[in-house]
Amino acid sequence: MSSQTPIPMNFVSILAAYLPGLIVADHNTLMRIALSRQTPVLMLLTILILLVLLTLCFINLYYKQLNIYRHKIPTAGLIYMLFFSYGIWSAFKATSLLDSNHFAVQKSDFLKIIISNDPRQKNGFINFQADVCYAESFKTLKENKSVLPSMRNCSGRMAIKIKTEVASNLSLNYGDQLIIPAVYHLIPPPDHPSLFDYRSWLNHQGIHYQANFQQRQVILLQTKSGRPIISYALKTRNQQLAFYRKFMKNKDAYAVASTLILGERADLSAETLNTYSVTGTIHALSVSGMHVGLIYLILNFLFSLWKFTYRFNIIKTILIIFAIWYYALISGLSPSVLRSVIMLSVFIVAKQYSKTTNSYNIIAFTAFCLLVYHPLLIWDTGFQLSFLAVLGLIYLQPKLTVLWPIKNILLNQLWKSTTMSCAAQLFTFPFSIYYFHQFPLYFMISNLFILLPIAALMYLGLAILLFRMSILIPLFEWLIIFTNKSLTQIAELPYSSITGIWISKTMLIVLCVSILLGIVALFKRQQQLFLSAVICVLILHSMMICELLKARQQRILIRMQLRKLKASFASMEYRQHSPAPGNSTRLS
Template structure:
């Protein structure tokens, strides 16, 4: 790796960032080690300063890697907004009002606008004081009679309601939205009604970003006029401007099933398409001018103008920076390897924003480009054909295969699915995208011209229609998606080590890497067998968090029974967001559902059931679900109940259960009002009653 210094340094920087993320309490350890390494490295430099040829030293190289690792930890610590004394998290109490500025391009949802707010000052005890922090706010759109105007970047708001800390995940393996926000410097979230905020003015924090958002808004209005149809406009808007507001769920699911969901976001792929198209055009028009400084400057200008048009989207900035390095090296007559250039762009991005390392887009895009750069040239040399059409199809297939090969373990780890027909879909998607991206850019540039703009819009709409139709056709094929796949962190690491070892076998043909591949494969097999054996023996009763609903699962081996009042057939999003990953992590292959709004007898033996409550005995454990308590009904359970689940505000006072019920554990799910639950928990603490609040403590799980 001598020829790839940035690659080594970037890996060390990443190691320091991940260490600081996992062990923030040990931040002074890497700082101290970094300082000692810097002193030792300086000693090596001083010792060999006068030698004309300085010897290579393994110790010196390791010290340099430790310095960069310490730098990564330090940058991660410095990027944490909570370290500031005036951060909202350090306030003695939440501010009852605060002044903040909108720092992003607002996203339109079905009923809200999603905006990020940077706090400037907050009101505590009747007086305003300087305060920092960021809030993810959801502003209600209002109604048809009085709709809320679309917010703008730089709007200064006075919010008349305190923000709340972001909620942690309350179910196993649920998407950690709080951590996702924290990696963007956001610690609080809030739902705001229109009358709970006032717009004080407009003061953009960054004039260049404000310009980018104005260009983005103008492009959006242009595409709206020229394209017209929502499905085609939505796909162009998502690909070119990064706005998914007009994409419906059916469209998104179709692209996910075809393995082309990456096309729905502005990314390095689009920058690469522009780069290839510009290079091809210049070689045809001016073949001898390709490396002249004015041509390079023109290419860089187009790439950064595209970045401006997308609102300076992070993936576009990454790719524009990487291609800028490549173009600058070419005009300077210096050859840069793709691996080193890729690492250099990642290094600069991580120095500016260490939390980019935790972005799924950052990880997947760099792995995809790494796979394409490392393997596509070698594979392409193995097949040459005089037919240009078959050669182009082969090139697109190889690019798709290498990108998928390097990203599929991470995609399974994050999304738990794998598209079956990606090899068929990606050449079609790549081919049509190669036409759509430059055509959209030309439409943006010339679309204001009468008649010409109409013609360009018609062409753009046709290409977008063809892209939608081809993807939806492939997504309807049987078995288009492998769903329910699960990969642990250890399995993810082993899988990437196997891919690396296989790559080294192909490059070096050394027997050592063949043996290494075999050992790693055996370890992955052993890990998989161990995980499946653990799942075969699992037996657990779980009360899950479900917003304003009840969800109880009884899991035995690889099957589970869920008792719930949520209607997943009409609204599957609740199941997909709250429980699907939980059952995937547990290896559950069969889910049976019992509707608590009808009866429980159809799913499990119910020893006592009436409109007020249901008593279920499962695997030697008893569970009583209380729906309501009527004063005129007199009842008493003769035996000790293991778990009592209180639903729908059935319990107002613990005196209602006096001389009626003896239980080991009382559980309150999210179908109860928080105020009433808090009051009952306070009373239970004084009476010595064991209680568990799903809203406060997360899911309740009993295993035996």
């Protein structure tokens, strides 16, 4: 996907302006100003964008007359301001709390909602996300004491949990319409910093409120009123899952198969997830570019068996693009899948018309398209790690490969796989330890081991579903169990991973800068950049020492809420010796 001749990276420049706008818009100060509704932020941004657009149109019309080519920097600044402002506008527009019709702003007694994802039923509860479309309230007239209902359009999203009754067969699906009481609350923060920040994860999806109901409080109005294409995709995926469930006996094998092939992670056990996480192979359980790439290779190989004319080559291109988009649809349209499908589609079209491409331009175009459609994706962990891994493969992997040229074909492929794993791991390393607080030491061994099993599992799994070849399921199931057991043995090795790594956002930025400077200095052989990287490492080390010293001296209050017990540990000191006699431990 690279070319020897330089190609203008237009979308790289556009993304370089658009991304900072999205990031700045998420700043606490700006968000508080926007949510206060005292300042019409969206209106001001719209006016600014229109003014910049009019200025750029004027420059384009009188480009030669005004000799604009002599003033490239001011013109570039205007273009940058346009996309920067558009980034802020997009982020604010995606924040539903700014909408005056948001359900939290309006006083209501009942809400009409539409289920917006595939509900999960487990342990007597049904969990799902919903779009709020109407708010209904009842007003009592003083004259005759009659009740006057009123219904208003509203917006917003909500996370909902419904406790089902013991003898109930309640089944909810995507697109179902429900009437619920207008009783909800803000999503609370995690009880402990080490826990998963569920609130932040939902907030970056535009969900700020949640509600819990009994089954008798909910009224089902209408079924299957969602988008037909999403309903079809979920129905198709559930049919494929049912086929796996019918013939596979091992629960863990079924969970891995449904996750690996169809992106359904609901049945994945915590033990299996931890094994793949500790060994650094968690990416194998996410439908991503590797899966889409394998499908493309299969289809491209099958079509290559026949010689087509130019007209039939266009039909072949359309069929391949349709197939990978269809697979992306039934596998859940995760950010990593969307990234790989868009990039691959651009590459296939460019190849069909013999056009040269630039990998950085394609990845910037992909990111820009996804963020324009869903600006809050920038805070999605999968989105960030997926694009960082691809950047590592594009920039670093070719440079590592040429360091040791190997003539033997098998050894050369092994070396390429090793450099690919190292490049992706190095680029995702800062964000991995920031989000997951651990680093797998045996990631290279684990990733080299699963290359062949994962490819075989993909081919077998797809063949079983496409051709209903249930005869292959015992082999498919055995290979999954073998892979799981092998990874478990690697995870149980001494020092398999470093855990308990905690870094702040400032440390994350310093770490990213130091790695980037170090890589560029290594291959450009620039001493100044190398010294800058060393200085960044020293700054990071100093920050970590300061945090450690501060933690040892601080006095904190730790509250842990269990199911039926609240434990409060007050006035505890972080010291290496025993606590002082004055300290106390109280259970309440």
